[in-house]
Amino acid sequence: NAGVTQTPKFRVLKTGQSMTLLCAQDMNHEYMYWYRQDPGMGLRLIHYSVGEGTTAKGEVPDGYNVSRLKKQNFLLGLESAAPSQTSVYFCASSPDGAYEQYFGPGTRLTVT
Amino acid sequence: AQTVTQSQPEMSVQEAETVTLSCTYDTSESDYYLFWYKQPPSRQMILVIRQEAYKQQNATENRFSVNFQKAAKSFSLKISDSQLGDAAMYFCAYRSWNTDKLIFGTGTRLQVFP
Numbered sequence: 001n002a003g004v005t006q007t008p009k010f011r012v013l014k015t016g017q018s019m020t021l022l023c024a025q026d027m028n029h030e031y032m033y034w035y036r037q038d039p040g041m042g043l044r045l046i047h048y049s050v051g052e053g054t055t056a057k058g059e060v061p062d063g064y065n066v067s068r069l070k071k072q073n074f075l076l077g078l079e080s081a082a083p084s085q086t087s088v089y090f091c092a093s094s095p096d097g098a099y100e101q102y103f104g105p106g107t108r109l110t111v112t
Numbered sequence: 113a114q115t116v117t118q119s120q121p122e123m124s125v126q127e128a129e130t131v132t133l134s135c136t137y138d139t140s141e142s143d144y145y146l147f148w149y150k151q152p153p154s155r156q157m158i159l160v161i162r163q164e165a166y167k168q169q170n171a172t173e174n175r176f177s178v179n180f181q182k183a184a185k186s187f188s189l190k191i192s193d194s195q196l197g198d199a200a201m202y203f204c205a206y207r208s209w210n211t212d213k214l215i216f217g218t219g220t221r222l223q224v225f226p
Contacts (some may be wrong), residue, residue, distance in 0.1 A: 031212055042203060042216040043157075044115075050212055058213060090157065094212075100147065101214060103157035 002026055004104035006091050012110045013081040021076040021107050023091030032074040035056075035065060035099060036087040043090065049074055081111045092104040114139045116206050119219035125194045126189050132179075132185070133189045133220045135204030143209035148188045151219075152200040163187065165209075190224075199224045210217070 024031065030051050035043040035058075038082030049068040051107045063085060065077045076095075078085060088108050092101040115138045125131035137146070144186055163180050170178050170186040175195075179188045186219045204217040 015226060033214075040218060042218045043214075044211050044216075056212075088155065092157070094121060100159040101157075103149075106155045 001054075003038075004091055004093055004102050006089075006104040006107050008107060009105065010108050012112065013078075014112055016080060017081050018077070018079050019081065019109075021091075021109075023074045023076070023088055023093075023104060024072055025074075025091075025093040025102070026072065027093060027095070027102065028071070029093035029095050030071070031096060031101075032068065033065070033092040034076045035090045035092065036060065036072065036085075037090060037106070038087050046076065046089075081109075083111045085109065086111045089092070113140075114206055114208065114215050116146075116204055116215050116217040118204055118220050119165075120220045122221045122223070124223040125191070127194055127196060129194055130175070130190060131194055131222065132162075133191075133202050133204075133222065134186045135187050135189070135217055137187065137204075137206050139185065139206065141208055142174070145207045146178075146216045147205040148178070148189045148205070148215070149203045149205060149216075150188075150200045151200075151203065152197075153158060157203075176200070188214065194224050196224050196226065198222060 014054045033048040034046040047066040052071040067075045091104040094101045144165045146163045150158045175192045201219045203219045205214045
């Protein structure tokens with residue numbers, strides 16, 4: 001039981017490049033989330049999903065897109081990376097919104 | 113909109129001593145959930161403790177306990193018998209009963225000295 005995994009762990013992009021972050025969970029959770037963590041700002045919700053095929057915007061969705069084609073996977077895409085997207089990205093999952101969220105190990109993304 | 117405030121950017125404690133981390137929140141709702149998460153240097157976020165607002169009894173998990181003051185909108189975390197492994201960032205988080213989203217505070221960095 002791996003829990004929540006994220007791929008890749010580190011990435012460096014040039015401004016304007018695109019990439020996709022993959023989050024996978026093997027706990028059969030319905031809910032999945034993408035956060036970004038910046039110094040002094042805690043975690044902020046980017047997008048989330050309450051089930052396969054659904055997505056919804058969080059607090060800071062601009063510049064990101066997501067897809068949840070399979071229940072176990074939640075993808076976060078950056079179509080045209082900007083230096084302001086330099087951050088640590090966390091994925092989380094939950095059996096439903098009331099329970100604790102289980103977090104992945106994070107992806108450190110640097111955009112130059 | 114709900115907000116979560118952690119007014120202590122950094123705290124320190126001697127090993128085996130007790131430390132309390134503060135968290136306040138702003139909400140007009142009566143039903144909600146509160147959480148404390150720990151983020152060690154490995155970056156992995158780990159749930160420490162959870163409190164349902166409708167429960168008057170303060171939650172406890174081994175050396176970790178909370179002081180939940182609903183009227184004051186305060187949710188502090190007490191760590192007893194501090195250990196070196198408790199050194200980490202601690203985040204307080206709020207979730208409304210009718211939404212699926214967590215709102216995090218900015219965190220408190222706890223140092224533990226031997």
